[in-house]
Amino acid sequence: MxxxxxxxxxxxxxxxxxxxxxxxxxxxxxxxxxxxxxxxxxxxxxxxxxxxxxxxxxxxxxxxxxxxxxxxxxxxxxxxxxxxxxxxxxxxxxxxxxxxxxxxxxxxxxxxxxxxGGRIVNTHPALLPSFPGAHGVTDALAYGVKVTGCTVHLVDSGVDTGPIIAQGVVEVTDADHADGGEALHERIKIVERTLLVEVVGRLAREGHRIEDRKVWIPA
CATH class of the missing domain: 3.40.50.170 (Formyl transferase, N-terminal domain)
Known part of the structure; x- marks a missing residue:
């Protein structure tokens, strides 16, 4: 083992x-x-x-x-x-x-x-590990997903590949395809801001540990 x-x-x-x-x-x-x-x-x-x-x-x-x-x-x-x-x-x-x-x-x-390392917190407007990189919203939309969202994760040497701390889900509607994802991105940002504030506060107050890519925050 x-x-x-x-x-x-x-x-x-x-x-x-x-x-x-x-x-x-x-x-x-x-x-x-x-x-x-x-x-x-x-x-x-x-x-x-x-x-x-x-x-x-x-x-x-x-x-x-x-x-x-x-x-x-x-x-x-x-x-x-x-x-x-x-x-x-x-x-x-x-x-x-x-x-x-x-x-x-x-x-x-x-x-x-x-x-x-292990103390750098980032957000990404997609549900990692799907759709990393600079075009997470439009890539998810082009793929035809029915739900997307945002990810708060720790940063490592890759592009959006660090251990995931938390994720928030946002539904994709038919109307999102008409404007190229602008409205979808705005809805993701609302969830993203709330999730980032929640996660950073918990890390600050409670600390965290990383075990083989899993991030644990004390209850």
């Missing part, structure tokens, strides 16, 4: 969990987390927001909330490894317990994964 690999990530004791959130766009998931952490009972605080591009609405949301921000654009670095090292250093400066990639559209490198 193969040995069971196990990693444990207990919650912080006597303080809220520290979150660094990474964004690339409008930051609606970030806003949901900003709203959630306003309640002390949530058990977490956002200590910084990072982005891979300038001028995105997610940074505006962070600044309105009084949160520190940083930006690392890939084009400003000699290579992808240099960008990853800079991103890792900036995140490390805030000593996070969890990193949340909330609409962050870049693949994290080995250095970042080495520093925060």
């Amino acid at each position: 193969a040995a069971v690999s196990s990693l444990a990530f207990p919650p912080p004791v006597g303080r809220p969990a520290r979150l660094v959130v990474l964004v690339s766009g409008s930051g609606t998931n970030l806003q949901a987390l900003i709203d959630a952490v306003a309640d002390p009972a949530y058990g977490a605080e956002i200590v910084a927001v990072g982005a891979d591009r300038d001028g995105v609405a997610g940074l505006d949301r962070a600044e309105r909330a009084g949160l520190p921000t940083f930006v690392h654009r890939i084009k400003d670095f000699p290579g992808r490894a240099d960008w990853d090292a800079a991103l890792t250093a900036s995140v490390r400066a805030y000593q996070p317990d969890l990193v949340v990639t909330a609409g962050f559209m870049k693949i994290l490198g080995s250095g970042f994964l080495g520093a925060y």
Whole structure:
């Protein structure tokens, strides 16, 4: 029998969990987390927001909330490894317990994964492992599925291949095929925001462990 690999990530004791959130766009998931952490009972605080591009609405949301921000654009670095090292250093400066990639559209490198593997939370607008990648909504629609949804998972070195934490289901209607999935994507986003807030709060308050791709959060 193969040995069971196990990693444990207990919650912080006597303080809220520290979150660094990474964004690339409008930051609606970030806003949901900003709203959630306003309640002390949530058990977490956002200590910084990072982005891979300038001028995105997610940074505006962070600044309105009084949160520190940083930006690392890939084009400003000699290579992808240099960008990853800079991103890792900036995140490390805030000593996070969890990193949340909330609409962050870049693949994290080995250095970042080495520093925060098992503690990076991502969302995807499909029911993984089906329809990974940047076109999860339209790929699911084109395949003809009757239900789709969203997945909150931990990030690993693949594209949307990390251990699944939770999933939410959204029904596909005939009307969704008429607009190319725009309305469907909006319905998925509503479920996604709620699920992300719930999962991050539970990880912050209760911790988690990973056993052979299964994520367990204490009841």
